[in-house]
Amino acid sequence: MIDDVHPLGAGIRLRPTTMADAASRAASLTRSRAYMKPWEPERPESFYTEEGQRERLAGLLADRAAGRVMPWVLCDGEDRAVGGFNLNAVALGPFRSATLGYWVDVAHAGRGLATAAVRLICELARDELRLHRIEAGTVLDNTASQRVLAKCGFEEFGMAPAYLHIDGEWRDHRLFQRILHDGPVTGAED
Numbered sequence: 793m794i795d796d797v798h799p800l801g802a803g804i805r806l807r808p809t810t811m812a813d814a815a816s817r818a819a820s821l822t823r824s825r826a827y828m829k830p831w832e833p834e835r836p837e838s839f840y841t842e843e844g845q846r847e848r849l850a851g852l853l854a855d856r857a858a859g860r861v862m863p864w865v866l867c868d869g870e871d872r873a874v875g876g877f878n879l880n881a882v883a884l885g886p887f888r889s890a891t892l893g894y895w896v897d898v899a900h901a902g903r904g905l906a907t908a909a910v911r912l913i914c915e916l917a918r919d920e921l922r923l924h925r926i927e928a929g930t931v932l933d934n935t936a937s938q939r940v941l942a943k944c945g946f947e948e949f950g951m952a953p954a955y956l957h958i959d960g961e962w963r964d965h966r967l968f969q970r971i972l973h974d975g976p977v978t979g980a981e982d
């Protein structure tokens with residue numbers, strides 16, 4: 793179920809984000825700052841503080857309550873955040889689509905965690921949110937993220953020039969999507 797805690801192996805779990813994650817998210821993002829810099833928007837200094845993360849999480853959780861975003865945290869054996877995965881811009885009606893964004897703590901990268909989390913999120917998006925499609929975009933040379941998407945069944949469908957402001961510049965992006973199902977929309981309340 794969407795609100796469950798999902799074990800991913802080696803003591804790592806995926807669960808919905810809560811306000812209690814603010815301090816460990818700030819610590820993880822601070823630790824991973826240089827690692828993530830080429831692939832992320834420029835952030836204000838407050839982003840790396842517990843208070844800044846509290847503000848960000850309050851916004852994310854309000855968006856979750858409104859059905860616009862579904863935020864998950866990757867957490868270690870002591871329930872500390874070591875990654876984040878968001879389905880953003882959730883759209884229903886005939887589109888039934890969302891945009892996926894993610895990061896994994898530098899100390900946990902390269903162990904298959906993003907791949908495991910994205911696979912699970914695709915299942916939850918199809919079975920619980922009843923989405924038809926997930927989209928993700930990466931800057932042209934983000935090979936690690938492109939590998940994650942390929943391993944999770946995403947297919948490239950285009951290139952968007954100057955798509956997002958990443959690491960100080962408007963960057964071209966490769967666009968990927970995964971179609972989750974082609975069946976009728978059932979159980980949807982929109």
Ligand SMILES: CC(C)(COP(=O)(O)OP(=O)(O)OC[C@H]1O[C@@H](n2cnc3c(N)ncnc32)[C@H](O)[C@@H]1OP(=O)(O)O)[C@@H](O)C(=O)NCCC(=O)NCCS
Nearest residue numbers: 831894895896901902903904905906907930935936937939
């Ligand atoms: C992208 C990211 C989430 C991947 O997390 P992860 O847990 O390390 O991912 P996985 O271990 O599941 O898979 C990574 C794959 O990329 C490959 N990879 C990693 N770095 C690479 C590099 N520099 N060049 C080529 N391949 C690379 C790994 O070998 C692995 O592929 P494989 O299983 O075929 O060997 C993580 O690197 C990250 O947080 N990056 C910074 C933020 C970011 O880029 N977010 C995505 C924005 S689109």
